[in-house]
Amino acid sequence: MRDDTELLRCYAEQHSEPAFAEFVSRHVGLVYAAARRRTGDDTLAQDAAQQVFTSVARQAATLARHPSLAGWLYTATKHASLNLLRTERRRLRRETIAYQMHASEPPGLPAVAWEQLRPALDAAMDALNAADREAVLLRYFENRPLAVVAAQLGTSENAARMRVNRALDRLHVALSRRGVTSTTSALAAVLTLEATAAPAGLATTMTQAALAAAATTAGGTLGGSLLGLFAMNKLTLAATALVIAGALAPTLWEWHKFRGASAELADREQLSASVRHEAAALSEQVTKLTSPDQTRVAELRQLQARAATLQARPAGVLDSAMRPPTNAGTATAEATFETMLWAVTTGDWELFAQNFVLEGDALAQAQALFDSAPPEIRTRFKSPQGLVAHVWVDGSRPKHVAWAERIQVLDSVLADGPATRRVRIWQRTGDGKEMANIAEFERRGERWIISPTATAKALQVILPRIDPTTGGLKPRKPGDS
Numbered sequence: 001m002r003d004d005t006e007l008l009r010c011y012a013e014q015h016s017e018p019a020f021a022e023f024v025s026r027h028v029g030l031v032y033a034a035a036r037r038r039t040g041d042d043t044l045a046q047d048a049a050q051q052v053f054t055s056v057a058r059q060a061a062t063l064a065r066h067p068s069l070a071g072w073l074y075t076a077t078k079h080a081s082l083n084l085l086r087t088e089r090r091r092l093r094r095e096t097i098a099y100q101m102h103a104s105e106p107p108g109l110p111a112v113a114w115e116q117l118r119p120a121l122d123a124a125m126d127a128l129n130a131a132d133r134e135a136v137l138l139r140y141f142e143n144r145p146l147a148v149v150a151a152q153l154g155t156s157e158n159a160a161r162m163r164v165n166r167a168l169d170r171l172h173v174a175l176s177r178r179g180v181t182s183t184t185s186a187l188a189a190v191l192t193l194e195a196t197a198a199p200a201g202l203a204t205t206m207t208q209a210a211l212a213a214a215a216t217t218a219g220g221t222l223g224g225s226l227l228g229l230f231a232m233n234k235l236t237l238a239a240t241a242l243v244i245a246g247a248l249a250p251t252l253w254e255w256h257k258f259r260g261a262s263a264e265l266a267d268r269e270q271l272s273a274s275v276r277h278e279a280a281a282l283s284e285q286v287t288k289l290t291s292p293d294q295t296r297v298a299e300l301r302q303l304q305a306r307a308a309t310l311q312a313r314p315a316g317v318l319d320s321a322m323r324p325p326t327n328a329g330t331a332t333a334e335a336t337f338e339t340m341l342w343a344v345t346t347g348d349w350e351l352f353a354q355n356f357v358l359e360g361d362a363l364a365q366a367q368a369l370f371d372s373a374p375p376e377i378r379t380r381f382k383s384p385q386g387l388v389a390h391v392w393v394d395g396s397r398p399k400h401v402a403w404a405e406r407i408q409v410l411d412s413v414l415a416d417g418p419a420t421r422r423v424r425i426w427q428r429t430g431d432g433k434e435m436a437n438i439a440e441f442e443r444r445g446e447r448w449i450i451s452p453t454a455t456a457k458a459l460q461v462i463l464p465r466i467d468p469t470t471g472g473l474k475p476r477k478p479g480d481s
Helices: 004-014 017-039 042-058 070-087 091-100 111-127 130-141 146-153 157-177 184-194 202-217 222-231 233-238 240-266 273-290 295-312 333-346 349-353 360-371 375-381 384-394 452-465
Strands: 406-414 420-428 434-444 447-450
Touching: 004 017, 017 042, 017 070, 017 111, 017 130, 017 202, 042 070, 042 202, 070 111, 070 130, 111 157, 130 146, 130 157, 130 184, 146 157, 157 184, 333 349, 333 406, 333 420, 333 434, 333 447, 349 384, 360 384, 360 452, 375 384, 384 452, 434 452, 447 452
Parallel strands: none
Antiparallel strands: 406 420, 420 434, 434 447
16 A cells, blocks of 8 residues: 555656545545534535645645654644634534534444533644654544554554553543543544544545645646745745734734634633634734734844845755764765864864874974973863864854754865865854855875865964963954954
8 A cells, every 4th residue: 555655746746636536535534523523514624624635735745755644634624624713704603503413423422422522622632742643643533553553653563552552641631631531442432433524425525626726726737836836935035024024913903803703702602622722822822922022023033034044045955954963984075074063063172183184393383382281281182183173163163152053065076186075064053153164175095184285274374373371272463364
């Protein structure tokens, strides 16, 4: 059986409608049932499900990279359902009808038990962390075998069983706090039955509607929509701050309308717990947006700085591709560069010193400086190379922050010959600044070191300025270059 990512990749690349139909059939029960619980209305639930699967069709290429989509579908269903509730003027009547409808209860469950569980279930699910929610969704809402759950979670079957059991226990505790009492076994049975509560033929309807909506919005091709998204990326980033400022006015106006509707809903004893929870969350959000303090101003400035940083990045640099440097060894020029950045960031000057060469006059001068240093300086840096390495890097790196918190190799090209390479690395410091770092390396036997030519140029500036009494640079004097 093909997994979800393979189905979406097949649809995104080959426009295979059978693949998309199989994906919808596999998840329509989860999506429809979650929407039905939140909206309390069959029509609204089907509208929410159609919106979710339309979004899947539009974002198929991106979603194909997700290892497991149950959590994404559940969250998307939540947002679609709540948006429909807020904009649908007839929601009051439908909320009342939803609480009086017993026909939609799973067969064999007592009416009182299901009526008690239904309004509290999604609020309890929202309270779980993402990992626990994913485990419950896969095992009970989608009724997947443990072997499939283990594969989706990237773990063994036994570990998956333990994770599912722990997640179910936490859901049971969350429900108990909301007044829903039952055994864990009974809860598992209810979830398994409720997850299949999609009307017959809904998968076919959702497939056709989602494909039609996606095709209309994308102008006939999914690829065109994705290309347009990438083309607009930098413009969107540059306008982030203006969008946030401009969005506040309509948000507040929408809140005034929603507050009046929430007051009317609160007068009805049948108001669902999920709607009350969302109203409280929105109230808190608007309070923050309208507070007189400088919190929002600071956040806006942070977003502006972040947008400027992202615009300055070279093509291909992505947050997802950047990673913390490690002690990667010296087998390649790129590995040596990463090892040296790791040594600087962790304070391992001796390791940094192993990757450049002190020769001739430079070695003699460094040895004399080291010998004249106080005992504590010699103990700290252990060798002339360690002292030079510390001053070399410390003179230009940011203070009190990680020198290379995250990195991404941009390119590695031949320099002056087959045994030399010029490497560019994009790095982010601990204070959020980003920059390109370039260095040349030379192969010596089985390892790579900084090019002696580059080392000699750096030492011409560094050695005369070393203060052996402090292990740092001498203060600059007026007129120093």
